[in-house]
Amino acid sequence: NAGVTQTPKFQVLKTGQSMTLQCAQDMNHNSMYWYRQDPGMGLRLIYYSASEGTTDKGEVPNGYNVSRLNKREFSLRLESAAPSQTSVYFCASGKPGRGISHNEQFFGPGTRLTVL
Amino acid sequence: GENVEQHPSTLSVQEGDSAVIKCTYSDSASNYFPWYKQELGKRPQLIIDIRSNVGEKKDQRIAVTLNKTAKHFSLHITETQPEDSAVYFCAASIESDYKLSFGAGTTVTVRA
Numbered sequence: 482n483a484g485v486t487q488t489p490k491f492q493v494l495k496t497g498q499s500m501t502l503q504c505a506q507d508m509n510h511n512s513m514y515w516y517r518q519d520p521g522m523g524l525r526l527i528y529y530s531a532s533e534g535t536t537d538k539g540e541v542p543n544g545y546n547v548s549r550l551n552k553r554e555f556s557l558r559l560e561s562a563a564p565s566q567t568s569v570y571f572c573a574s575g576k577p578g579r580g581i582s583h584n585e586q587f588f589g590p591g592t593r594l595t596v597l
Numbered sequence: 598g599e600n601v602e603q604h605p606s607t608l609s610v611q612e613g614d615s616a617v618i619k620c621t622y623s624d625s626a627s628n629y630f631p632w633y634k635q636e637l638g639k640r641p642q643l644i645i646d647i648r649s650n651v652g653e654k655k656d657q658r659i660a661v662t663l664n665k666t667a668k669h670f671s672l673h674i675t676e677t678q679p680e681d682s683a684v685y686f687c688a689a690s691i692e693s694d695y696k697l698s699f700g701a702g703t704t705v706t707v708r709a
Contacts, residue, residue, distance in 0.1 A: 512695050521606070523686060523701040524641065531695050539696070540598075571640065575695060584629055584690045584697060588640040 483507055485589035487572050493595045494562045502557040502592050504572030512575035513555035514539075514586065515547060517568040524571065530555055562596045569593050599624040601689050603700025611708050616674040618703045620687035623668070627689040630663060630670045631697070635684045644685075645672070677707045 485506045494500055506513065515527040526539030530549040544566060546558045555574075559566060572589040600623040610616045622630075631646035647654045647661045647670065654661050658677075663670040674681055684704050688697040 514696075521701060523603075524699040526696060526698075529696060584692065584695060585631065585643055585646065586697060588642070590640050 485572055485574055485587050487570075487589040487592050489592060490590065491593050493597065494559075495597050496563060498562050499558070499560050500562065500594075501559075502570055502572070502594075503554070504556065504589055505554045506572075506574040506587070506589075507553065508574060508587065509552070510574035510576060510587075511552070512586075513549065514573040514575070515545075515555070515557045516571045516573065517541065517566075518571060518591075519568050527557065527570075562594075564596045567594060567596045599627055599689055599691075599698035601687060601698050601700045603687050603703055605703060606701065607704045607706070609706045609708060610677050612677055612679065614677055616677055616681070616705055616707075618672045618685055618687065618705075619669060620671070620689075620700050621667075621669040622689040622698075624689070624691065625665075625668065626691050628692050629690040630661070631688050631690075632659075632661060632672050633686045633688065633699075635686065635702075637683070641686060674705075677705075679707050679709060681705060682707045 488503045511532045514529040516524040525541050528547040530536045533552045548556045570592045573586040575586045603620045628649035633641040634644045635641040658675045660673045684702045687700040690697045
């Protein structure tokens with residue numbers, strides 16, 4: 482099992498450029514998440530998908546879009562990158578089903594994005 | 598929504614001493630409280646969690662306590678070792694909500 486994988490690991494963009502961050506999981510989880518991590522601010526939720534076919538905004542969704550392509554894959558798109566989006570982005574997936582006993586999340590290795 | 602506050606933001610301890618990190622939460626409906634450890638350049642990983650029907654949970658050198666009345670929970674690391682140096686995040690969740698709300702993190706440094 483590879484767990485949660487992300488591509489790319491590093492990316493440098495110029496202001497205004499677009500890009501898509503890819504995430505995939507092989508643990509048969511229903512839920513998937515995108516976070517950004519900035520110094521002193523912890524992990525902030527951008528978007529999440531509770532199940533295939535659904536997506537919802539998190540705490541900081543502005544400037545981002547997502548696509549839940551299938552049960553395994555959840556992508557994050559920056560349409561017009563801004564310097565404020567310089568961050569480390571983590572994808573995560575969670576154990577399946579409503580009524581689960583807990584909400585453990587498994588994280589990918591992260592993507593370090595710099596916007597110049 | 599849920600608001601989780603975490604203190605201190607940095608913590609330096611002598612090897613062998615104990616470390617304590619405290620978190621408070623705002624939503625009384627939250628019933629799941631995990632702790633994640635993130636080593637430098639790595640991904641966050643779950644180290645221990647506690648549910649609202651339990652007041653304390655222990656796993657070797659780490660323990661977590663929960664006070665639902667006061668809406669706070671704490672992580673205790675005993676006999677700290679250099680490999681305990683990392684950033685620790687607390688989080689809170691309502692079971693049916695899928696989402697975790699994270700604290701801002703505590704950078705723990707264990708001095709040899």
